[in-house]
Amino acid sequence: MTVPTGRRERKKAATRQKIADTALRLFLERGYDAVGIRDVAAEADVAVTTLFSHFASKEALVFEQDDNFEQRLTQAVTNRAPHEPLVPALRHEIQAMVRHCTAEGTAPIYRMIDESRALREYEESMRLRHAESLATALVADPDLSQSATACRTIARFVIDAFSLAREAADPQAAVDEIFQMIEAAWEVA
Amino acid sequence: MTVPTGRRERKKAATRQKIADTALRLFLERGYDAVGIRDVAAEADVAVTTLFSHFASKEALVFEQDDNFEQRLTQAVTNRAPHEPLVPALRHEIQAMVRHCTAEGTAPIYRMIDESRALREYEESMRLRHAESLATALVADPDLSQSATACRTIARFVIDAFSLAREAADPQAAVDEIFQMIEAAWEVA
DNA sequence: CTCCTAAACAATAACCGTTAGTGTTACGGT
DNA sequence: ACCGTAACACTAACGGTTATTGTTTAGGAG
Numbered sequence: 373m374t375v376p377t378g379r380r381e382r383k384k385a386a387t388r389q390k391i392a393d394t395a396l397r398l399f400l401e402r403g404y405d406a407v408g409i410r411d412v413a414a415e416a417d418v419a420v421t422t423l424f425s426h427f428a429s430k431e432a433l434v435f436e437q438d439d440n441f442e443q444r445l446t447q448a449v450t451n452r453a454p455h456e457p458l459v460p461a462l463r464h465e466i467q468a469m470v471r472h473c474t475a476e477g478t479a480p481i482y483r484m485i486d487e488s489r490a491l492r493e494y495e496e497s498m499r500l501r502h503a504e505s506l507a508t509a510l511v512a513d514p515d516l517s518q519s520a521t522a523c524r525t526i527a528r529f530v531i532d533a534f535s536l537a538r539e540a541a542d543p544q545a546a547v548d549e550i551f552q553m554i555e556a557a558w559e560v561a
Numbered sequence: 562m563t564v565p566t567g568r569r570e571r572k573k574a575a576t577r578q579k580i581a582d583t584a585l586r587l588f589l590e591r592g593y594d595a596v597g598i599r600d601v602a603a604e605a606d607v608a609v610t611t612l613f614s615h616f617a618s619k620e621a622l623v624f625e626q627d628d629n630f631e632q633r634l635t636q637a638v639t640n641r642a643p644h645e646p647l648v649p650a651l652r653h654e655i656q657a658m659v660r661h662c663t664a665e666g667t668a669p670i671y672r673m674i675d676e677s678r679a680l681r682e683y684e685e686s687m688r689l690r691h692a693e694s695l696a697t698a699l700v701a702d703p704d705l706s707q708s709a710t711a712c713r714t715i716a717r718f719v720i721d722a723f724s725l726a727r728e729a730a731d732p733q734a735a736v737d738e739i740f741q742m743i744e745a746a747w748e749v750a
Numbered sequence: 751c752t753c754c755t756a757a758a759c760a761a762t763a764a765c766c767g768t769t770a771g772t773g774t775t776a777c778g779g780t
Numbered sequence: 781a782c783c784g785t786a787a788c789a790c791t792a793a794c795g796g797t798t799a800t801t802g803t804t805t806a807g808g809a810g
Contacts, residue, residue, distance in 0.1 A: 380806055384758070409796060419760045421798080430796065496689060497682050521729055525739050528721040529746075536713055549750075550714050556749040557718075557742035569777050573787065598767060608789045610769080619767065 388426045391416045395433040400480060404434070404488045431494035434485065441469060442502045445530070446509040458516065459558050462530050463551040469534060470543045482538070496535070503531040522561035529554045577615045580605045584622040589669060593623070593677045620683035623674065630658060631691045634719070635698040647705065648747050651719050652740040658723060659732045671727070685724070692720040711750035718743045 394416040398407045409430055413420045427433050448465040449458065473482050485491040507527035511520050518526075533550040540546035583605040587596045598619055602609045616622050637654040638647065662671050674680040696716035700709050707715075722739040729735035 378807075380757075383806090387758080408794090420796095421761080422759050424797065425758075493682065493686050497685060500685060519738065521725065521735050521738050522742065524725055525721065525742055528725065529718060532714065532717040532721065536710065536717065540710055546710050549708065549710050553711065553714055553746035553750055556745040560741055560745040561738075567778075569786070572777085576787080597765085609767095610790080611788050613768065614787075 387418065387422070391418060391423055391426055392433060392436045396436075396481070399434065399484060404484055404491060429494075431491055434481070434491060435495065435498060438498065442505055444469070445502060445506045449506070449509040449513060455515070458510075458513075459551065459555045463533075463547065463554075466530060466534050466537070466551075467544065467547050470537050470547055473538055474543060499531045499535060503527045506530060518558075518561045522558075526554065526558055526561070529557060576607065576611070580607060580612055580615055581622060581625045585625075585670070588623065588673060593673055593680060618683075620680055623670065623680060624684065624687060627687065631694055633658070634691060634695045638695070638698040638702060644704070647699075647702075648740065648744050652722075652736065652743075655719065655723050655726070655740075656733065656736050659726050659736055662727055663732060688720045688724060692716045695719060707747075707750045711747075715743065715747055715750070718746060 391412070395407075395412045398412055398415060409420060409423065412433070413423045416423070427436075444465055445462070448461050452458070452461050472478060485495060503524075504527070507524040510516060510518075510523035510527060516523070529550075533547060533554065536550060537543045537546040580601070584596075584601045587601055587604060598609060598612065601622070602612045605612070616625075633654055634651070637650050641647070641650045661667060674684060692713075693716070696713040699705060699707075699712035699716060705712070718739075722736060722743065725739060726732045726735040
């Protein structure tokens with residue numbers, strides 16, 4: 373039975389990409405709230421229903437690739453060398469993610485996110501999902517002997533670190549400061 | 562200039578209360594997502610626009626009184642006796658809040674919240690606001706000599722404690738466990 | 751090569767939360 | 781008794797999202 377490989381997939385991916393590119397362009401040009409779904413669909417030359425078959429919501433158009441943030445965090449846990457301490461590994465990954473958000477090309481996108489209430493809220497509920505999957509990875513790690521509650525707590529704290537650092541004047545320094553606190557919390561758990 | 566006191570205010574409060582009561586009743590009867598704003602307005606015998614002049618959104622109908630959660634947290638900071646340690650005071654307040662959510666009368670409401678995605682997200686963004694105002698209170702406290710980043714971080718952690726404890730099997734025990742971690746984090750800051 | 755299935759896409763219309771625009775009522779201060 | 785205004789109503793719309801009902805087209809089977 374049919375593992376579809378070939379032109380079909382390419383066309384689908386192309387349509388998806390065209391929608392995402394068009395949306396991001398319009399959003400940056402005119403502002404997120406000033407652009408309607410019908411505008412995006414028209415400009416990308418697809419039907420509104422097609423757009424929603426590729427993206428679950430208007431906000432999802434903006435966070436197209438950020439799904440791998442989730443993978444990167446869990447991989448920072450699972451791909452860690454034996455006996456490599458957990459918290460520094462997570463700190464390193466969060467540092468990289470913060471750097472990415474403030475980098476040249478990505479900065480305008482995150483400025484736009486900060487300006488729209490809907491996008492800020494969507495991002496925050498994304499982070500909650502990330503925290504949950506990170507918590508799952510922590511609970512599953514045999515090297516760690518902490519309680520499930522402690523694992524979930526640390527996962528939240530790590531996500532908080534990202535969120536708070538992004539708002540701070542000096543994001544890199546904020547990550548270091550917050551992770552000192554996380555380290556202490558982890559050790560008593 | 563008019564400090565309006567009297568029948569006008571009473572009527573307004575009555576209308577507001579009637580809307581809130583009707584909404585909560587319908588939500589619990591038929592489920593939050595199955596009840597439309599137009600249903601609530603019709604049943605409460607008010608116009609849709611009137612409903613929205615009392616409540617900012619459909620979700621706000623459910624969290625009618627939870628605004629005082631915000632005050633209770635900041636007051637736990639500001640009304641604390643001189644030299645009374647911060648973290649235990651916050652722990653005590655969070656314990657009380659968790660107990661309230663799992664109490665007899667309130668439990669069905671929180672079950673409903675957990676079942677609706679829209680309500681969960683709304684609650685979480687409420688918590689974010691609470692965290693911010695708690696952070697402001699911490700920064701303003703002259704007894705505390707921590708950095709602004711540390712204050713904001715602890716505020717988030719405290720809100721996380723509430724959120725995580727509510728999901729835990731034994732909420733009271735979870736609060737205690739998480740606050741041990743918060744205590745450690747606070748001390749290194 | 752042809753035919754069939756299923757996936758991708760389209761067009762229309764609707765649903766639902768929310769808001770703007772435009773009155774109407776009735777309370778409260780003068 | 782009168783006026784300003786706060787509370788409320790009604791209609792209609794807007795914008796995100798979904799259901800419905802096709803239509804096209806790629807890819808595998810014969």
